[in-house]
Amino acid sequence: DKGGWSSFMAKEISEEPEAVANTVRGRVGDDGLVHIPELEGLDELFGTISRVVVVACGTASYAGMVGKYAIEKWTKLPVEVALSHEFRYSDPVIDEHTLVVSISQSGETMDTLMAVKYAAAHGAKTLSICNTQGATIPRESDAVVYTHAGPEVAVASTKAFVAQITALYLFGLHLARVRGTLSEQALAENIAQLQSVPDKIAEVLTQQDEIAQLAHWMSDSRAVLFLGRHVGYPIALEGALKLKELAYIHAEGFAAGELKHGPIALIEPGQPVFVVVPSPRGSQTMHAKVVSNIQEIRARGAKIIAIAEEGDVAVLPFADTVVRVPLAAPLFEPLLAVIPTQIFAMELATAKGLDVDQPRNLAKSVTVE
Ligand code: M6R
Numbered sequence: 608d609k610g611g612w613s614s615f616m617a618k619e620i621s622e623e624p625e626a627v628a629n630t631v632r633g634r635v636g637d638d639g640l641v642h643i644p645e646l647e648g649l650d651e652l653f654g655t656i657s658r659v660v661v662v663a664c665g666t667a668s669y670a671g672m673v674g675k676y677a678i679e680k681w682t683k684l685p686v687e688v689a690l691s692h693e694f695r696y697s698d699p700v701i702d703e704h705t706l707v708v709s710i711s712q713s714g715e716t717m718d719t720l721m722a723v724k725y726a727a728a729h730g731a732k733t734l735s736i737c738n739t740q741g742a743t744i745p746r747e748s749d750a751v752v753y754t755h756a757g758p759e760v761a762v763a764s765t766k767a768f769v770a771q772i773t774a775l776y777l778f779g780l781h782l783a784r785v786r787g788t789l790s791e792q793a794l795a796e797n798i799a800q801l802q803s804v805p806d807k808i809a810e811v812l813t814q815q816d817e818i819a820q821l822a823h824w825m826s827d828s829r830a831v832l833f834l835g836r837h838v839g840y841p842i843a844l845e846g847a848l849k850l851k852e853l854a855y856i857h858a859e860g861f862a863a864g865e866l867k868h869g870p871i872a873l874i875e876p877g878q879p880v881f882v883v884v885p886s887p888r889g890s891q892t893m894h895a896k897v898v899s900n901i902q903e904i905r906a907r908g909a910k911i912i913a914i915a916e917e918g919d920v921a922v923l924p925f926a927d928t929v930v931r932v933p934l935a936a937p938l939f940e941p942l943l944a945v946i947p948t949q950i951f952a953m954e955l956a957t958a959k960g961l962d963v964d965q966p967r968n969l970a971k972s973v974t975v976e
Contacts, residue, residue, distance in 0.1 A: 674775030714742020876908030
């Protein structure tokens with residue numbers, strides 16, 4: 608039931624604040640720190656792992672890429688993110704000290720299931736992050752942390768993505784507490800950040816009409832580029848994937864630092880480019896570098912849509928449009944910056960008269976390898 612919304616996708620985007628809040632619920636103890644009940648009894652195991660390998664496909668893999676930055680920072684464990692199908696056939700180096708974390712909304716993606724089975728057969732411990740109770744992948748894993756995004760019907764993943772990042776962050780904070788790699792204060796500050804995300808997403812959602820106008824303006828574009836850096840990089844990849852899936856427009860996401868190594872050759876007058884701008888409060892250097900990328904492509908005629916935090920005036924002279932997101936600690940910015948890209952893809956597909964819930968050639972869950 609679309610509950611009065613024009614599409615399941617529109618409904619599911621509107622549910623993103625709850626998807627995050629419900630995923631956090633029940634996982635913060637009386638001490639104000641993260642205790643994931645499903646992971647109780649695994650402290651000893653978590654003490655012995657020496658690395659984490661995340662396996663996933665599509666949008667779930669981009670959630671994994673975001674999670675890598677947080678888990679490495681908080682636990683000091685090396686985290687590698689692999690596409691499930693590449694992992695499975697790459698003769699990966701894994702042993703009993705490797706924790707393989709799979710991410711899957713459906714829990715039925717065959718590529719990811721095969722990666723999990725392979726990992727288990729080669730001695731690794733497996734943990735799954737899944738949105739579907741009792742699905743095959745969690746059943747095949749040693750442990751599971753469910754995302755509580757609620758059923759996702761639209762083929763394009765939206766609320767499951769923010770719930771996956773949320774679950775990865777909860778897992779990272781749980782692991783950091785068990786392994787003693789973060790102070791209680793830092794653990795508490797990070798969970799407070801996560802708890803403030805739902806209201807901030809709700810604020811971003813109020814800009815739907817402005818983003819819809821942007822989509823109308825770009826409905827004839829033949830290609831759209833997305834740039835991001837650090838945690839903004841997976842958001843650039845995700846924004847591009849959403850646009851391909853829904854609007855059948857050629858779209859590419861790039862690491863902003865990679866521009867001069869090739870992609871800048873694509874910039875010609877009128878080329879729309881979304882830029883995920885990192886907060887200057889995180890790293891001034893990274894912020895300055897992204898602003899300088901914007902200047903470079905603007906000088907070559909690109910049309911810039913900057914996704915930047917409130918109050919960041921450095922982007923104003925160069926951006927054609929600025930979509931604002933509320934202030935958040937840098938690691939939490941992707942949970943906000945992704946929302947405008949999802950709305951944009953949905954609105955652009957709608958402007959082109961396409962079915963946003965059921966794009967051509969795609970299935971909600973890919974149960975063949
Ligand atoms: O159910 P899963 O999370 O395992 O699905 C993985 C991908 O097939 C999925 O995220 C796909 O990329 C979506 N259609 C993206 O919108």
